Amino acid sequence: MYPRVLIAGVRGGAGKTTVTLAVISILRKKGLKVFTFKKGPDYIDSGWLSLFSGNPCYNLDTFMIPPNKILESFTERAKGDVSVIEGNRGLFDGLDTEGSVSSAELAKLLKCPVILVVDCTKITRSVAALINGFITFDKEVQIKGVVLNQVANPRHEKIIKESIKKYCSVEVVGSIPRFKDLKMPERHMGLLPYQEHEMQKEAEDFINRVSEYLDKEKIWQIAKNAQDISDIQKSNKFNINDAGIKIGVIRDRVFQFYYEENLEELKKYGMKLVFINSLEDKALPEVDTLYIGGGFPETNVKFLCNNLPLMKDIKEKAEKGLPIYAECGGLMYLCKSLITDEGEFPMVGVFPFRLKMFKKPQAHGYVIAKVNSNNPFYEEGVELKGHEFHYSKVIDYNTLPHMSFIMMRGEGIIEKMDGACYKNTLGTYVHIHALGCDDWVKGILKRAKIYKESKNA
Numbered sequence: 001m002y003p004r005v006l007i008a009g010v011r012g013g014a015g016k017t018t019v020t021l022a023v024i025s026i027l028r029k030k031g032l033k034v035f036t037f038k039k040g041p042d043y044i045d046s047g048w049l050s051l052f053s054g055n056p057c058y059n060l061d062t063f064m065i066p067p068n069k070i071l072e073s074f075t076e077r078a079k080g081d082v083s084v085i086e087g088n089r090g091l092f093d094g095l096d097t098e099g100s101v102s103s104a105e106l107a108k109l110l111k112c113p114v115i116l117v118v119d120c121t122k123i124t125r126s127v128a129a130l131i132n133g134f135i136t137f138d139k140e141v142q143i144k145g146v147v148l149n150q151v152a153n154p155r156h157e158k159i160i161k162e163s164i165k166k167y168c169s170v171e172v173v174g175s176i177p178r179f180k181d182l183k184m185p186e187r188h189m190g191l192l193p194y195q196e197h198e199m200q201k202e203a204e205d206f207i208n209r210v211s212e213y214l215d216k217e218k219i220w221q222i223a224k225n226a227q228d229i230s231d232i233q234k235s236n237k238f239n240i241n242d243a244g245i246k247i248g249v250i251r252d253r254v255f256q257f258y259y260e261e262n263l264e265e266l267k268k269y270g271m272k273l274v275f276i277n278s279l280e281d282k283a284l285p286e287v288d289t290l291y292i293g294g295g296f297p298e299t300n301v302k303f304l305c306n307n308l309p310l311m312k313d314i315k316e317k318a319e320k321g322l323p324i325y326a327e328c329g330g331l332m333y334l335c336k337s338l339i340t341d342e343g344e345f346p347m348v349g350v351f352p353f354r355l356k357m358f359k360k361p362q363a364h365g366y367v368i369a370k371v372n373s374n375n376p377f378y379e380e381g382v383e384l385k386g387h388e389f390h391y392s393k394v395i396d397y398n399t400l401p402h403m404s405f406i407m408m409r410g411e412g413i414i415e416k417m418d419g420a421c422y423k424n425t426l427g428t429y430v431h432i433h434a435l436g437c438d439d440w441v442k443g444i445l446k447r448a449k450i451y452k453e454s455k456n457a
Contacts, residue, residue, distance in 0.1 A: 002078050002230065005144075005223040006039075006112045008087035008103045010130060014119040015149040017045050019174070019214075020086040021207045023115075024052045026216040027223075033080035039103050040088030041366070041387035041431065043257035043294065049086060051200070052207065056260040060085065060110075063101040063366050064385050064436040067109055073261065073435055074110060075232045082223050091116065092137060095366070104141045111227040113144040115173060115219065120160055121150045128163040131170060144222045147174035147214065173222070174214035179206070245271045245448050248287035252277045254304065255329055257294030257431070265434040265441045266291075271448065278333070282309040288448040288455075289323040290314070292330025294431060298357050298392070301338055301345045311348045318350045321454070323376055323447040324425040331413070331420070331427035332392055339395070351420050351427055353413075354396040362393040367410030369418055369430050375404035376424045377443035383408075384437060386430040405430070424451065 007023060009016040020036075027034050036049035036057040041064070050057040058077050060070055074083070087103030091114065094102035107114050116134060118127055127148070135143050146164065151157045157175050164172055247266055251258065255278060263273060274285050279300070284290065297304060304311070314334075318324055326334050332355055334348045339356040366387050371378040378384070384405070394414045405412065405419030405428065412418030413429055420427045424447065432440045 001224075001228050002075065002083065002226065003081065003223045004078065004083040004085065004110065004112050004226050005219065006085040006087055006103065006107050006110075006114045007117065008091040008107070008114050009089070009117045010119065010134065011090040012088070012093075014090075014117045015176070016086060016117045017048065018207070018210055019115075019117045019147050019149065019176070020084060021048060021052045022174075022210040022214055023219055024049065024084050025207050025211045026214055027082055027084070027220065028053070029211075030216055030220065032082050032220075035078055035080040035083050037074065037077075037083060037085040038088075039085060039106050041389070042088065043259075045086060047256065049084075053084070055080065058261060059259050059433060060106055061101075061433060061436075062106055062109070063095070064387070064433040066436065069435045070106070070109060071229070071232050075229065082220070084223075085110075085112065091134060091141070099138075101366075104138055107142065108138075108140050111142075111229050113142045113222050113226050115145040115147060115222065116143050116170075117147045117149055119150050120148050120152075120156070121178075124156065124159045125163040127160045128167040131164060131168050135168070135170060143170055145171050145173035145218065147176065148172060149176045150178045151175050152178055171218060173218040176210055176213045179209070245445070245452060246274050246285075246287045247271045247444065247448065248274050248276050248284060248290040250276045250278050250290070250292045250330070252279060254278050254297055254300040255293050255295040255333075257327075257329065259433055262432075262434040262440075266444065269441055269445050271445065278310060279303050279307055282307070283313040284310070284317055284322075287322075288452045289325065289444055290317070291444070292324065292326040292333060294328035294330065297329050297332045297347075298338060298340050301340060301342075304333070304347075305345050311346075314348050315350060318348075318423060318425050321424050321451065323444075323451050324350070325377060325444060326425070326427040327431055328388070328390055328429050331429060334425065334427050336397075338392070350422055350425050351401055352397045352399060353394045353420075355392045356395045357392050359391075361389065361391055363388045363390055363411035363429065365389075365410065367412075367430055368408040369405040369410070369412070369428075370408055371404055371419065372406045373402070373404045375402075375419055375421045376426050376447050378404070378419075378439055379443075382439050384430060384432060384439075386432045386437075388412075388429045388431065390429055
């Protein structure tokens with residue numbers, strides 16, 4: 001039956017991540033095995049969901065992943081007693097006036113009941129009107145519960161609850177007070193990655209406080225009574241047993257932005273993952289391809305520079321033709337230098353770009369890139385749907401490297417171009433989801449096999 005619930009907000013910043021973590025916490029305390037999913041192109045919230053659930057968090061992004069694969073992925077990975085899905089932005093917010101790729105459309109696709117988080121700051125009876133607006137806006141969306149957030153005091157709570165009881169056909173399943181001194185740690189447009197947050201205990205204490213104000217039995221009943229979606233047509237998985245092919249993955253507190261599905265797909269295709277720490281390992285292990293995901297190199301730049309032996313080894317291996325796939329933070333790491341408020345710092349130097357960090361995002365949102373020329377991993381003509389989110393920007397370069405992508409939507413590296421190439425290295429600001437792009441994993445497999453065979457020749 002796949003017991004499940006989607007936590008959505010009336011807007012971004014309404015408190016849905018906090019509520020989602022609290023829901024995970026109370027369901028686990030009930031003795032349930034919880035699996036989590038995140039709607040939207042997000043790594044940081046996913047990390048927190050994974051930490052609190054004790055299981056990997058998976059992505060359900062309807063821009064990057066086709067609907068049939070969303071359904072298949074969910075039913076394949078919802079292995080626990082209950083699944084908790086965190087939406088993004090406001091419930092009905094999408095790319096257009098039709099609400100395409102919104103959390104509401106995902107809820108309808110999964111036939112998933114919704115708990116709506118309402119920020120009650122400076123509002124009382126109007127909360128009921130707001131809730132009714134959400135309920136009637138699209139009656140196919142099953143809003144089954146409401147959590148009130150930022151409640152000022154008992155009188156404030158009483159008026160809101162009585163108004164909802166009188167005018168709305170939905171239950172209040174939580175009422176969270178305004179905490180003056182407690183909140184989750186934030187940076188940029190969201191939470192701090194939990195890998196960087198040195199106060200996980202304080203975060204857990206905060207979520208435990210929030211959990212006290214939720215009705216776990218009502219929430220469990222909402223999840224348990226979700227419609228059946230077990231009759232899903234499964235596609236045939238392409239699987240090849242390439243025992244011995246090793247993919248190096250730099251994954252640590254600097255480079256932590258990976259979709260779990262991407263790593264799982266690499267393993268399904270027969271590849272072995274070898275994890276590498278950019279701050280501690282002095283050289284690359286024997287691998288047939290290196291994958292460097294996104295992260296925050298800028299906040300760890302001094303620590304990265306302290307590990308010059310690894311940077312030197314990566315540069316030497318790139319010169320010798322080791323296939324390297326680098327996304328966003330990985331691209332930054334492979335550039336000539338990175339300029340922050342603390343100065344200019346040398347990076348690996350595979351690409352000639354000097355990058356500078358800015359206070360505001362230099363690109364943010366969904367992208368479509370078309371592969372328009374030769375590169376190590378993709379066939380010419382392939383269209384890549386993904387997303388970009390970076391505060392860095394190229395400000396200088398000696399010679400522009402070969403750029404293999406044209407940005408049909410989004411900014412890219414420079415002048416609507418992306419996919420920088422040097423020998424068997426490709427660097428991009430575009431984050432790809434493997435379930436929406438078979439070419440990604442097949443390209444890595446193909447290039448790794450060619451490199452492995454060349455070594456053995």
